[in-house]
Amino acid sequence: MEKIIGKALTLAEALAREAGAMLMENLGAGMAVELKGEINMVTELDRRVEEFLVGRIAEEFPDHDFLAEEQTETERNADFRWVIDPLDGTTNYAHGYPCFAVSIGLEYQGETRLGVIFQPATGEMFTATRGGGAFLNGRPIRVSTQVTSLDKAFLVTGFPYELREPGVLKRNLKRFEKFLALSFAVRRDGSAAYDLACVAAGRFDGFWEENLKPWDTIAGTLLVREAGGQVTDFSGNTFYPAQSKTILAVGSSLLLEKMLSVLAED
Numbered sequence: 001m002e003k004i005i006g007k008a009l010t011l012a013e014a015l016a017r018e019a020g021a022m023l024m025e026n027l028g029a030g031m032a033v034e035l036k037g038e039i040n041m042v043t044e045l046d047r048r049v050e051e052f053l054v055g056r057i058a059e060e061f062p063d064h065d066f067l068a069e070e071q072t073e074t075e076r077n078a079d080f081r082w083v084i085d086p087l088d089g090t091t092n093y094a095h096g097y098p099c100f101a102v103s104i105g106l107e108y109q110g111e112t113r114l115g116v117i118f119q120p121a122t123g124e125m126f127t128a129t130r131g132g133g134a135f136l137n138g139r140p141i142r143v144s145t146q147v148t149s150l151d152k153a154f155l156v157t158g159f160p161y162e163l164r165e166p167g168v169l170k171r172n173l174k175r176f177e178k179f180l181a182l183s184f185a186v187r188r189d190g191s192a193a194y195d196l197a198c199v200a201a202g203r204f205d206g207f208w209e210e211n212l213k214p215w216d217t218i219a220g221t222l223l224v225r226e227a228g229g230q231v232t233d234f235s236g237n238t239f240y241p242a243q244s245k246t247i248l249a250v251g252s253s254l255l256l257e258k259m260l261s262v263l264a265e266d
Helices: 002-026 044-060 090-094 168-182 192-200 214-226 253-263
Strands: 033-035 041-043 065-068 080-088 101-108 111-119 124-129 133-136 154-157 185-187 206-210 230-232 246-250
Touching: 002 044, 002 080, 002 101, 002 111, 002 124, 041 044, 041 090, 044 065, 044 080, 044 101, 065 214, 080 090, 080 192, 080 214, 101 192, 101 214, 111 192, 111 214, 124 192, 124 214, 133 214, 154 168, 154 192, 168 185, 168 206, 168 253, 192 206, 192 214, 192 246, 206 253, 214 230, 214 246, 230 253, 246 253
Parallel strands: 065 080, 154 185, 154 206
Antiparallel strands: 033 041, 080 101, 101 111, 111 124, 124 133, 206 246, 230 246
């Protein structure tokens, strides 16, 4: 098992860098853009990078399953499954805004065993293995635990693509307004994977969002937990990438309680 995870981690890091280079070569170059929903973009680079990652991983691990954002899903009941977001932050990327990430996770029998998030514009490589800690460019990282009150908390969030459905915008703006009023500051930068990586690195004290997909959260969730943080849903239950509809990631347990209290007011 450890040999497979080690090999998989080395491969995932190398491929994430190659995928990042592909993205940077085309950043701001103009490309074909389609809409999967009213405000949910997909570019030719999303698909090209996904094909590259899945193809290369399948060469090394032909008996593994895959779940990726754009089109890849295999169901062979394999013990191992790769969960991939080739370009998290597509809207940012399509507009030439350099905040996006490549996210790669590997599950074993449904449990996340490794996570890699690469931010090509900054050259930041976040990695984690279950029980092995979390790292940024090879150096250990830890969540922020000093901030325990909301008025000192630096938070980050995102809005779901379903914002134009009845009630969704109002619900999300209500949460945003409450945290904006109660916290030190709130950011919204358009990449959930990178947001979670930044929580793991102690940059943000907390992150919340709803209706994310497994490829958005699988690597970042492992990073936060391996960096000493906690990840739950809005009710305080354990967060599961394939099941949970809401996510709350924090460094401090005291801050977790306070953010859960605010979210319970919905």
